[in-house]
Amino acid sequence: MNIVAHRKRWYTISACVLIPAAIALAVFGLRLGIDFTGGSVLIIQGSESRETAEAIAKANKAENLVATGSGQNQYQLRYRFNEKEDARALQSQLESQLKTKSFEIVRLDQIGPSVSSDLKVKAVQSLAVLSLVILIYVTYAFRKVPKKLSALSFGAVTIGAAFLHDALFVLGAFALLGHFAHVEVDTFIITAILTVIGFSIHDTIVVFDRIREKLTHNPKEDFEVTVETSLQETLVRSLNTSMVIVLVLLALFLFGGASTRYFILALLLGMISGTYSSIFIASPLLVSWNNVRQKRAKSKIKNAKSIKTKK
Amino acid sequence: MAIKRNTRRKIGFGFLILFTVLLCVIALPREDILLKKIGIKNSLKIRRGLDLQGGAYLVYEADMSQLEKDAKSSEVLKNAAAVIERRVNPGGTGEVTVRTANGNRIVVELPGVDNPDEANQLIGRTAQLSFFEVSQAATQGQDSSGTGVVPTQVSGKDVRRATVDFQQGATQPIVSLELKGGDSTKKFAELTTKLSQNGNSLVVLLDNQIVFGPANVQDRITNGKAQLSGDFNVKQADEIATLLNAGALPVPVKVVAQQTVGPTLGSLSIKQSILAAAIGLLGVSLFLLIYYRRAGIVAVAALVFYSLLMFVVIKLSVFTPYVIVLSLAGIAGFILSIAVAVDTNILIFERMKEELKRGVSRPSAYEAGFTHAWTSIRDANAATIISCIVLYAFGTPVIKGFAVTLGLGVVLNLITALTTTKVLMRMMVRSKLSATPDWIGAIGKVKK
Numbered sequence: 001m002n003i004v005a006h007r008k009r010w011y012t013i014s015a016c017v018l019i020p021a022a023i024a025l026a027v028f029g030l031r032l033g034i035d036f037t038g039g040s041v042l043i044i045q046g047s048e049s050r051e052t053a054e055a056i057a058k059a060n061k062a063e064n065l066v067a068t069g070s071g072q073n074q075y076q077l078r079y080r081f082n083e084k085e086d087a088r089a090l091q092s093q094l095e096s097q098l099k100t101k102s103f104e105i106v107r108l109d110q111i112g113p114s115v116s117s118d119l120k121v122k123a124v125q126s127l128a129v130l131s132l133v134i135l136i137y138v139t140y141a142f143r144k145v146p147k148k149l150s151a152l153s154f155g156a157v158t159i160g161a162a163f164l165h166d167a168l169f170v171l172g173a174f175a176l177l178g179h180f181a182h183v184e185v186d187t188f189i190i191t192a193i194l195t196v197i198g199f200s201i202h203d204t205i206v207v208f209d210r211i212r213e214k215l216t217h218n219p220k221e222d223f224e225v226t227v228e229t230s231l232q233e234t235l236v237r238s239l240n241t242s243m244v245i246v247l248v249l250l251a252l253f254l255f256g257g258a259s260t261r262y263f264i265l266a267l268l269l270g271m272i273s274g275t276y277s278s279i280f281i282a283s284p285l286l287v288s289w290n291n292v293r294q295k296r297a298k299s300k301i302k303n304a305k306s307i308k309t310k311k
Numbered sequence: 312m313a314i315k316r317n318t319r320r321k322i323g324f325g326f327l328i329l330f331t332v333l334l335c336v337i338a339l340p341r342e343d344i345l346l347k348k349i350g351i352k353n354s355l356k357i358r359r360g361l362d363l364q365g366g367a368y369l370v371y372e373a374d375m376s377q378l379e380k381d382a383k384s385s386e387v388l389k390n391a392a393a394v395i396e397r398r399v400n401p402g403g404t405g406e407v408t409v410r411t412a413n414g415n416r417i418v419v420e421l422p423g424v425d426n427p428d429e430a431n432q433l434i435g436r437t438a439q440l441s442f443f444e445v446s447q448a449a450t451q452g453q454d455s456s457g458t459g460v461v462p463t464q465v466s467g468k469d470v471r472r473a474t475v476d477f478q479q480g481a482t483q484p485i486v487s488l489e490l491k492g493g494d495s496t497k498k499f500a501e502l503t504t505k506l507s508q509n510g511n512s513l514v515v516l517l518d519n520q521i522v523f524g525p526a527n528v529q530d531r532i533t534n535g536k537a538q539l540s541g542d543f544n545v546k547q548a549d550e551i552a553t554l555l556n557a558g559a560l561p562v563p564v565k566v567v568a569q570q571t572v573g574p575t576l577g578s579l580s581i582k583q584s585i586l587a588a589a590i591g592l593l594g595v596s597l598f599l600l601i602y603y604r605r606a607g608i609v610a611v612a613a614l615v616f617y618s619l620l621m622f623v624v625i626k627l628s629v630f631t632p633y634v635i636v637l638s639l640a641g642i643a644g645f646i647l648s649i650a651v652a653v654d655t656n657i658l659i660f661e662r663m664k665e666e667l668k669r670g671v672s673r674p675s676a677y678e679a680g681f682t683h684a685w686t687s688i689r690d691a692n693a694a695t696i697i698s699c700i701v702l703y704a705f706g707t708p709v710i711k712g713f714a715v716t717l718g719l720g721v722v723l724n725l726i727t728a729l730t731t732t733k734v735l736m737r738m739m740v741r742s743k744l745s746a747t748p749d750w751i752g753a754i755g756k757v758k759k
Contacts, residue, residue: 035707109569109570109571110568110569110570111568111570112370112372112566112567112568114372114567115370115416115567115568116568118413119707122705122706122707122710123706123707123710125705126701126702126704126705126706126710129701129704129705130698130701130702130705133697133698133701134694134697134698137693137694137697138694141690187707187709187710188640188709190707190710191640191706191709191710191713194698194702194706194710194713195644195647195713195717197698198694198695198698198699198717199647199695201694201695201698202651202654202691202692202694202695203691205687205690205691205694206658206687206690206691209686209687209690209691210687213683213686233665236661237654237657237658237661240602240657240661241650241653241654241657243598244595244598244650244653244654244657245647245650247591247594247595247598248591248592248594248595248646248647248649248650249591251587251588251590251591251594252587252588252591252646254587255586255587255590263640267647
């Protein structure tokens with residue numbers, strides 16, 4: 001199966017997945033946890049019915065009440081941040097009410113606005129800096145490729161595949177999950193996305209490394225051929241590694257705690273997308289990029305020549 | 312020459328075995344029993360983060376607006392953090408973490424505490440102890456101008472130690488103060504002399520809580536010892552003593568974030584995560600053995616060695632200022648680093664398979680495989696390490712924990728590849744184990 005030759009096919013598949021993801025993000029947005037919005041979250045547990053819990057929530061002007069996934073009659077109440085009431089007041093107010101209905105408070109989180117905006121900024125910052133640093137690193141590491149190729153293309157494609165492809169895919173999935181399943185995005189999920197990006201980069205670099213090695217041996221070879229053989233040679237290794245990672249993550253997903261379930265899901269989705277993008281998108285993109293570059297260089301020379309002849 | 316190399320290799324293998332045994336010893340859960348026999352007394356417990364053992368997480372913001380002009384805010388914040396740490400961890404033995412962040416924040420982590428309100432009571436108070444002289448008129452409620460209450464030179468800074476005591480026959484506790492020597496004792500002696508002569512009363516306030524008086528002072532006190540008796544019970548007396556011993560906060564603080572993890576949540580997660588990690592490791596080992604056959608043994612051995620090494624480094628980090636605290640995100644980072652470790656092995660094996668396909672001898676395939684795979688391993692892992700550094704520098708605390716375990720894991724993985732995998736593989740290519748044609752999995756047609 002020739003990967004590079006059929007690259008238009010892979011681009012189309014990616015577009016079919018990514019455009020809906022982008023639309024989902026734009027339309028539904030991400031359901032942000034209190035890490036990023038500030039506010040209070042209480043998780044209560046009890047043997048009473050959901051209606052009782054909802055009644056209490058309404059009586060205390062909670063923003064919403066959601067059943068947490070960990071079963072056992074656990075509910076999550078969420079409050080917008082209120083300067084006047086701090087967590088203690090909220091808690092004691094609820095405790096007296098809850099005790100009469102045999103609920104107990106399992107967990108109370110309160111994040112003030114200064115802390116939450118801080119977390120938001122930090123999350124975005126780390127993503128931005130990471131992409132810049134990797135771009136520079138890969139471009140530098142591949143600076144010695146033959147002149148007909150652009151070192152920048154290696155760097156740009158690496159982070160393009162990682163950020164624009166994989167991160168977008170995972171975020172789109174979470175936009176859908178957030179809207180339909182009330183799944184929140186907190187710093188855990190951001191960590192998962194950063195992991196996915198890191199891994200995608202790792203994976204892509206292994207393939208690019210092979211391409212570079214071939215280029216040093218056969219610099220005159222057609223770039224498309226070089227990339228294709230490199231891909232075929234590293235295919236087995238890529239798939240094996242991904243299979244290993246997916247195995248580990250599946251074990252975690254099935255047997256791990258409920259609190260990490262969505263974190264693991266983000267990783268799983270990201271790994272699948274990452275493997276796909278490293279093999280079917282990153283290297284073909286390299287070829288496309290450099291083909292366009294060569295065409296432009298050729299047409300520049302053509303124009304220059306035709307100007308000369310015109311004169 | 313060949314003999315010397317063989318001996319060197321055997322020594323290398325010997326060291327590896329010894330080192331592995333040492334790692335096993337340190338990694339064992341009850342290693343303190345064994346270590347005591349050598350004379351090392353400390354127990355190496357892995358520090359678990361709040362999300363693993365349950366506890367309270369509080370973030371305070373310090374109000375720096377009232378600082379004097381030449382005061383350095385970073386110094387002041389450090390002082391405040393030290394005071395808070397003394398308050399919540401008076402014996403210094405608890406697993407409490409107090410650290411500064413962002414210029415004006417103090418983060419307090421209290422594992423095992425499921426009611427942060429009590430801690431809040433201690434932490435949030437400024438705890439200024441002040442001694443006031445109250446005129447007779449003021450005591451009798453006849454001081455309308457407010458000049459009857461005069462602050463004195465004595466304050467909480469003069470207190471060296473505070474303890475809770477009971478006077479003979481009384482059920483009400485008192486707080487005994489031991490003042491610092493020199494100036495402090497002198498100041499207090501002067502004050503008590505003055506009060507015993509002019510008949511004014513003494514009132515002692517802790518912030519705005521009266522802890523003593525107003526009462527007359529009968530004699531001068533020259534030994535620097537005083538007793539605070541007021542309307543407080545044992546628990547409150549304890550709090551007062553703790554606050555006085557820890558010192559006053561240099562700046563007021565208020566809580567801006569609070570998270571509690573119930574112990575059930577915490578312990579469930581860790582059990583399940585460990586189970587999942589074990590199952591994952593098992594699945595990975597099976598895959599390696601099935602796909603790479605006998606060479607898979609080397610990969611699994613390297614994995615085990617790597618896990619041990621990671622475990623030990625985390626345990627030993629307790630002795631350094633950079634204690635690695637395990638959290639859920641950290642465990643996830645570790646599990647992913649296992650995937651990186653396996654990837655390294657796969658890279659080497661696939662490379663070796665390629666060489667073997669070209670018909671070279673096994674030892675040569677091993678040499679060539681390692682050399683060629685190394686550039687890929689180095690570059691890819693370097694990118695991951697750089698990513699971890701960026702995440703650590705810019706990330707939130709959760710991200711930091713993740714970055715540390717992943718980054719450490721990648722570094723240790725490189726070490727493992729260069730030691731365990733190399734040594735074991737080198738031995739395998741020269742042994743009968745690799746004599747069968749599919750010892751490293753299906754190779755396909757070999758060029759002759």
